Amino acid sequence: MDLTFSPEEDGFRAECREWLGANVPHGLPSGDTRDGFALHLDWERTLFDARWAVVSWPEEYGGRGATPMEWLIFEEEYYAAGGPQRVTQNGIFLLAPTVFAFGTTEQQDRILPRMAGAEDLWCQGWSEPNAGSDLAGIQSKAARDEAGGGWRLSGQKTWTTRGAFCTHMFGPFRSDPEAERHRGLTYFLVPLDASGVTVRGFGRLDGDEGFAEVFLDDVFVPDDAVLGDVDQGWGVAMATTSAERGLTLRSPGRFMATAQRLLALQRERRSDESPQVRDETVRAWIDAEAYRWQTFHTVTRMTDGENLGAESSMTKVFWSDLDVRLHETALELLGTDAERDETGWMKGFQFALSGPIYAGTNEIQRNVIAERVLGLPRK
Amino acid sequence: MRFAFTGDQIAFRDAVRELLAKECPPTVVREAWGADAGRVGRAWAALGEMGILGLLAPESVGGLGLTSVDLVLLLEETGYAALPEPVVEHAAVAMPLLGEAPGRSAEAFLAGDQTLTTSFLHEPVVPYADRAEQFLLVHDGAWYLVARADVELTPIESIDRARRLARVQWEPARATVVGDGKAAAAAFDRGALGTAAQLIGLTRRMLDMTVEYVIERRQFGVPIGSFQAVKHHLADARIALEFARPLVYRAAWSLAAGDQDSAVHVSMAKATASDAALLTAKHALQCHGAIGYSFEYDLHLFMKRAWALAAAWGDAALHRDRVGRAIL
Numbered sequence: 001m002d003l004t005f006s007p008e009e010d011g012f013r014a015e016c017r018e019w020l021g022a023n024v025p026h027g028l029p030s031g032d033t034r035d036g037f038a039l040h041l042d043w044e045r046t047l048f049d050a051r052w053a054v055v056s057w058p059e060e061y062g063g064r065g066a067t068p069m070e071w072l073i074f075e076e077e078y079y080a081a082g083g084p085q086r087v088t089q090n091g092i093f094l095l096a097p098t099v100f101a102f103g104t105t106e107q108q109d110r111i112l113p114r115m116a117g118a119e120d121l122w123c124q125g126w127s128e129p130n131a132g133s134d135l136a137g138i139q140s141k142a143a144r145d146e147a148g149g150g151w152r153l154s155g156q157k158t159w160t161t162r163g164a165f166c167t168h169m170f171g172p173f174r175s176d177p178e179a180e181r182h183r184g185l186t187y188f189l190v191p192l193d194a195s196g197v198t199v200r201g202f203g204r205l206d207g208d209e210g211f212a213e214v215f216l217d218d219v220f221v222p223d224d225a226v227l228g229d230v231d232q233g234w235g236v237a238m239a240t241t242s243a244e245r246g247l248t249l250r251s252p253g254r255f256m257a258t259a260q261r262l263l264a265l266q267r268e269r270r271s272d273e274s275p276q277v278r279d280e281t282v283r284a285w286i287d288a289e290a291y292r293w294q295t296f297h298t299v300t301r302m303t304d305g306e307n308l309g310a311e312s313s314m315t316k317v318f319w320s321d322l323d324v325r326l327h328e329t330a331l332e333l334l335g336t337d338a339e340r341d342e343t344g345w346m347k348g349f350q351f352a353l354s355g356p357i358y359a360g361t362n363e364i365q366r367n368v369i370a371e372r373v374l375g376l377p378r379k
Numbered sequence: 380m381r382f383a384f385t386g387d388q389i390a391f392r393d394a395v396r397e398l399l400a401k402e403c404p405p406t407v408v409r410e411a412w413g414a415d416a417g418r419v420g421r422a423w424a425a426l427g428e429m430g431i432l433g434l435l436a437p438e439s440v441g442g443l444g445l446t447s448v449d450l451v452l453l454l455e456e457t458g459y460a461a462l463p464e465p466v467v468e469h470a471a472v473a474m475p476l477l478g479e480a481p482g483r484s485a486e487a488f489l490a491g492d493q494t495l496t497t498s499f500l501h502e503p504v505v506p507y508a509d510r511a512e513q514f515l516l517v518h519d520g521a522w523y524l525v526a527r528a529d530v531e532l533t534p535i536e537s538i539d540r541a542r543r544l545a546r547v548q549w550e551p552a553r554a555t556v557v558g559d560g561k562a563a564a565a566a567f568d569r570g571a572l573g574t575a576a577q578l579i580g581l582t583r584r585m586l587d588m589t590v591e592y593v594i595e596r597r598q599f600g601v602p603i604g605s606f607q608a609v610k611h612h613l614a615d616a617r618i619a620l621e622f623a624r625p626l627v628y629r630a631a632w633s634l635a636a637g638d639q640d641s642a643v644h645v646s647m648a649k650a651t652a653s654d655a656a657l658l659t660a661k662h663a664l665q666c667h668g669a670i671g672y673s674f675e676y677d678l679h680l681f682m683k684r685a686w687a688l689a690a691a692w693g694d695a696a697l698h699r700d701r702v703g704r705a706i707l
Contacts, residue, residue: 286650286651300382369614370604
């Protein structure tokens with residue numbers, strides 16, 4: 001056990017800090033609005049040009065070949081520097097790991113550089129009106145088009161984050177009409193400008209228009225739009241959920257930065273301080289540290305070749321609950337000032353409340369933990 | 380950054396796990412509850428033979444010269460077994476002080492021939508007083524070693540009767556200082572960390588027992604472990620364990636490495652481990668239902684140890700306060 005960073009890791013951190021300190025934009029509007037999204041794309045392209053957009057990817061796709069530990073360091077520095085949300089996250093953090101695992105070389109070469117450079121913007125087309133927590137209940141169909149050499153997609157996806165601003169969507173479709181549940185699904189990569197696609201943005205609880213419904217009416221996609229094998233989409237999708245619930249989507253750096261802001265607020269509001277709120281502040285800060293060290297432990301195990309599987313569900317419940325508590329504690333400190341939201345904590349609180357819902361509700365995650373980590377019976 | 384134990388450390392843990400499964404099953408813990416039991420079972424002697432009681436003492440005095448990182452997994456196992464012995468007090472708190480104190484022979488304690496117990500309180504209440512030959516006690520920020528002949532013990536009831544608490548009256552004038560200042564603070568941190576490790580072990584034990592029970596127990600024609608309400612209680616306990624454990628191991632490393640923030644790291648570990656154990660005790664009982672509430676069933680042995688240790692060496696609130704003073 002050695003819990004110090006190596007000279008290389010320290011050097012990498014210093015390089016991150018220097019560049020981010022000089023380049024991170026402050027005061028960007030939310031990227032979950034049409035105008036804000038466009039401004040965020042400038043930032044994403046600035047990151048890409050300096051090779052900071054996808055640090056863990058190989059150099060040939062615009063990355064730095066960073067180790068998982070270096071990637072965590074980048075994330076810590078990114079959020080400590082006040083870096084904004086990554087509007088490209090669903091592509092680079094959710095789809096990309098799946099493309100690396102399941103894509104052909106042709107697909108990787110075609111998809112990854114444009115994703116990294118924020119030229120193609122990916123959204124996640126998973127949930128449907130009748131398939132949310134019960135993802136295996138999806139009904140959108142993929143019908144074989146032998147003559148055209150491809151597939152015809154029909155159906156409806158919903159709750160698609162930033163769908164109205166993106167150019168491409170990924171998600172599973174039912175390719176074998178005879179098969180049920182998680183069998184007979186195929187994972188497709190769909191350009192949203194294809195004929196027959198209609199995207200309708202709609203508002204979220206926090207006031208941003210970041211949600212979308214995507215309607216597909218006999219949309220033709222060629223064979224090379226299939227990721228992984230035909231009818232094996234469930235396995236492909238599960239590889240993505242592991243990334244989504246685990247550390248790639250929401251690394252500790254983000255919550256450590258929020259915890260630091262909470263400490264600053266606690267110091268600033270010391271005159272209003274109640275011992276109870278102070279205790280909650282410290283508790284939330286400790287939990288952010290706990291997530292950080294659990295992640296370092298996890299990354300060491302991954303480096304040693306261990307497969308973590310369902311353990312990512314524990315991570316998802318922990319960070320999403322932590323995010324809510326960090327914000328709730330800040331609101332307690334702010335008292336009536338919270339309503340005016342000059343500090344952004346209330347807006348952040350509203351977003352934090354989506355955490356226990358998206359990426360698989362925490363109730364589903366707790367079922368997964370009970371069944372697959374603890375070994376309790378499904379029925 | 381490499382956050383993992385070595386193969387040797389894991390093998391040592393497995394050996395202790397095996398030993399305690401054999402020498403300290405719940406029947407032995409229950410026996411330790413008996414009225415005049417004193418020391419029960421062979422575990423203490425066996426741990427002494429393995430070198431664990433003198434693990435932190437320097438090799439120059441006959442110890443193993445190992446560190447908190449080597450010890451933490453072993454203490455976790457003593458928690459898992461609810462070992463009714465002052466292993467944290469003796470091996471984690473006292474041995475390094477004795478090993479470092481000039482002119483003081485640690486020999487009698489290395490293999491557990493003599494037993495030490497301790498309390499950091501100014502009005503000391505020590506556990507396992509019934510078998511202790513020596514007492515490590517605090518006065519004015521210094522630790523004193525006091526022989527049994529020089530203390531007056533008044534047994535007091537513990538909710539965990541195996542702990543054998545006693546109030547200690549003593550005169551510093553008749554005792555020897557074995558550590559002060561920094562050494563005294565470090566001794567407290569080792570006590571808190573060792574207790575945190577035991578709480579992690581207790582959390583695992585209560586979780587294991589409950590998982591086993593809810594798979595076996597059937598109601599409405601199915602195992603109760605198939606019900607979501609039960610699953611979610613146990614998932615929450617498992618999450619609490621998952622995120623407490625790395626803080627405990629990290630604090631062990633900080634103590635071993637002499638990290639300047641090690642006291643804060645210990646407090647983060649103790650606060651989180653205490654909370655995890657208390658949450659797990661509550662959910663474990665609820666998922667057992669009435670059987671868990673019966674005296675004959677073993678769960679309460681582990682719950683009561685968890686309640687005692689969650690408050691020992693500073694409860695979660697005390698340790699969070701210590702963290703707060705460092706970061707705010």
